[in-house]
Amino acid sequence: MLSSRFSPPHFLPFSSRHFLRPFSSLSPSPPQPPTTISSPSSSLPLFLRPLSHSTSLSSLLSFHHWAKAQSLSQPCLSSDLLRQLSWFLQDTTSPHPTHPSTVLLRTELDELYSLWTERVEKRKPFQYIVGCEHWRDLVLVVQEGVLIPRPETEILVDLVQEVEGFKDGVWVDLGTGSGALAVAIGKMMMDGDSMGRVLGIDISPTAVEVARFNVQRYGLEGKVEIRQGAWFEPLEDMKGKVTGIVSNPPYIPSSDLPGLQPEVGWYEPRLALDGGNDGTDHLLHICEGLAAVLKPGGFFAFETNGDKQSEFLANLLSTKWRQLFQKVKVVSDYYSVKRFVIGYRS
């Protein structure tokens, strides 16, 4: 997920992989929403709105020049902003099919000016402006109140893929947020005759609404169920039945929150970030609950703030709870930070 300023080299929320957008949200790969599903808030995310506005090509060029100048006025951010500006134009505009001097827009031109001002001057995350994040092969809807999924969390999906027979089991994503992990695992189960299913849990009503929207967008209603509640509470019916648990819980020490960069600290939900005094409040609660829900041989993988937290938790699981778990180990992320703890129920 993300770390605080105090655990370099990882304090920025968006690593370089974040800059490599796999494809435009306008490409045919991501699904368009069926007209029957409701959007996660009163209005559709910008990138999904119809191209029902227009402007002249010269007016759009003027906007582009202005937005570029705005972006260059922030030396520390300008290369990110310029990259995001080109995505912004991809996500919000399209050439008119018959009038080359006209451009179709998903919102009024004036709104493009306001939105870019919010990005540059108010440091609103780009993903909250366009309403989506590209993550693995998914284009996930996000909005304020829901964590923007981070590149390193993709590794949890790779770890699930390595579990023998994962496609036929019941998986749980604790603290599902946008539904990123739940949707990715559910989507992998769609190849072949999988019997598996996924339960995504979150306490936040906004996260639950957004995760359900993402599940519907990918046509996974029969595979992925989103339940609202605190950690294991919505899983009373699943005791001893779960094949695997993944989680990216809040793990930033409370005292590190003021040091986060504005895009994170000012906009992303504290509920998704704050891990308590030393960052391990939720992680410890999850460790304590794993054994009751997992079936014998069941797998778990969770993300941490890195290094010390991972080592501490892996040590706890393989000493205090050594009768309950086996093959506990720490797995590193793309930056060689010991980011994940994995293991199996005995």
Ligand SMILES: C[S@@+](CC[C@H](N)C(=O)[O-])C[C@H]1O[C@@H](n2cnc3c(N)ncnc32)[C@H](O)[C@@H]1O
């Ligand atoms: C770091 S975010 C992870 C979101 C998503 N899994 C991802 O990786 O993008 C942590 C999530 O845990 C949720 N959460 C916080 N406290 C919770 C609790 N007591 N029970 C269930 N979910 C909780 C937050 O609402 C948030 O969506």
